[in-house]
Amino acid sequence: MLFELVTSSIFGGIAFHAFMKKKNLSANDSGKIQRIMSLSGLNVKDGKDTLTTQLIKKKKYEWGWEYKYKIPLGRCFNDYLSKVNVLEDGLNNRRKQLNFNDVLALYWKGDVLKNLQQLWKSKLTEQKEIELDFDGLLIIRVYDNPMPKKVDFHAGESWKVPVGVARTLNSFRYHDFEKVPHIILGGATRYGKSNLINSIICSLLHSNSGDVKFYLIDLKGGVELCDYENIKQTVSVAYELEEALETLQLAYNHMRSIQSELRKRGKKSVQEAGMTDRYFIIVDEVGELNPSEAVTKEEKLLKQQCQTIMSQIARIGAGLGFRQILATQYPTGDVINRACKQNSDAKLSFRVQSAIASRVVLDAEGAESLPQIKGRAIYQTADRREILQTPLITTDVIKSIILPNLINEEESDEKETLIQQRGTDIVTFTEV
């Protein structure tokens, strides 16, 4: 009896959906969206009048629907962003959608009964996703299918590294370190920062093993970046505050030597001079270098020195071949120094705990409303903001990329000498 009810509701649904599809009316949620907006307090009272969010345009795409709304006076885009979960849950409220392809697949397969059960089960867990944007009008995109929850890593080309798969056309997006030299990564713990750092390092190693150099600062106990300690491309690794300063000093001194070299040759940048080496300073938990969190005077001084070098690299490093990747899981007020943030035109944030934390990383809200999916992130550059599923890199892939780059014993001795010398480096800060 129950099964009959279930099957007839499925077939009823199929017939209804096929009819709607034919009329190109499938899953138009504009009415429901407007109702959710009213019920969630987005209307504005103006004397006796109630100003509502007005639908201006709607358009059907392959992936779903796009709606454009005029927002009432007294509301801003952020008011809508803060309701993104309300909108999404409202649209998914007990929705079971069947599409034409499901039906075709069902009839062509052998065991119809089993297939029906599977189809029903998968429809129960189906989830629409929405994205909000603003271009003078509020744009709401309702995607019929959710983004993939797992995307495999593959290396990029040259200085372009894969940062994730975008929803539209399921295509990979790349961060080009030649165009945007510095990037800030943020996100609450366990959402995928370290995984992304590994992906970036491995992509760079794979595509530029002869030209890439790393200065690694891992202040999370040294479990994440220690894999790269013994590769030829790593100039210095730091696990403690003092070592972090030494590593930054090494990078800074080298940056200054490249600067004098360029001056001698009358060139303005490494690109112009045809110098192919690029230097990546990667700091995983930049919050540990925050002077306002220091316990002692000495610690504060060390952290301040680190901050000074990081801002110098952010300010002048781009043309000298230096790139900075700063990651934090505690995006509060001053955790990322201002010069570093101003000079990082790319930001990537996984889910964070609050709108304030999102603003610290992205300068905008939104990362607090990301679904609770590992690897899901907002990637933002000066002209684009997109939700991506970042690639997942496995330990085996990391090992296979590291293996050909491991240093042999002779090279290891040379490296020891280099690291021992670094304490004698003197840092002088000259305005450029």
Ligand SMILES: Nc1ncnc2c1ncn2[C@@H]1O[C@H](COP(=O)(O)OP(=O)(O)OP(=O)(O)O)[C@@H](O)[C@H]1O
């Ligand atoms: N892109 C991804 N796709 C799917 N799963 C992922 C992805 N990135 C990370 N994960 C999963 O999440 C777990 C935590 O990831 P990761 O260690 O990178 O988080 P984290 O943000 O660096 O955490 P913490 O700040 O605590 O070190 C991983 O072990 C992995 O299983």
